[in-house]
Amino acid sequence: MTIFKIQKQKVSQISLNGQGFGSEFELRDLFAENLEEVLGVRFIAKEYPTTDGRIDTLGIDENNSPVIIEYKWKENEEILSQGLFYFNWLMKNKKHFELLVANKLAANTKVNWEQPRVILIAQGFSRYVQAAVQQVKNVELKTYNYYGTDILHIESVYSPSAVKVFVSKKESKEDKTVYDLNYHLNITTPELRKRANEVRAFILQLPNAEERPAQKSGITYKTTKSFARLEFRKNSIQLLVRDTSYEVDKLKQYVKDITSNQWGYRGMVKFTTESNIKHICDIVKASYESTL
16 A cells, blocks of 8 residues: 655655554554554453463453454464453453453443454464464454655455354244344334345445444444444334534434443434434444544
């Protein structure tokens, strides 16, 4: 990727800093100190000790899903096995993680265990890692490049957005529910389904927007960070957004402030068949642009 600097109508190319960060620790600390701005993840801990090793960073995202982040200074094939090792620890220590969140954020923060995440960050990933990661459903790959002395570029290499989650119903071991797009759309009425698809079509034409339907409680949309979430009801749809600052003041009247709920999302809009879809899309776009 080529990056240019414009100064007084003059364009100059900014060179890639081959050395990047001075060490892996510098990389980890920069991300940890700017975690919500860079990845949309609220910081919980860094260099967190487990029974065998230390997790680079622990966090919780906009959906209150647990996040493990592991960094490698350059390309390193051990990063995938290391991330999965710590993911195994996380799933065996849910109560421990929930206590960490309560102590760091607030006692009423409810951790969402539907889709815990592992984010692996390095300057590059081998073809073996990029192939192997497609066999697991919780791991994301992101690369970073450091330009000049003050420009950081992050790119998503792999995200398991198309993974389907199967959960057995209590009443019958043979019955299974697939939490996919159809599951969510079929919760609501045909007319509201049509309106939801209008909003979805608008979101999916936004550059680099990803749709993640494989969750029981809703559909998430993200760039490097989640910017919107649709939660379906029989006669309404809730739209959660991470940003509630709008250049057009009239949009504010539609958005309810939910920052007190201790989610990463700051605003909520409930829309029905009578709602103005253009206003809904404008609200989504403002939240999307806050992640760029």
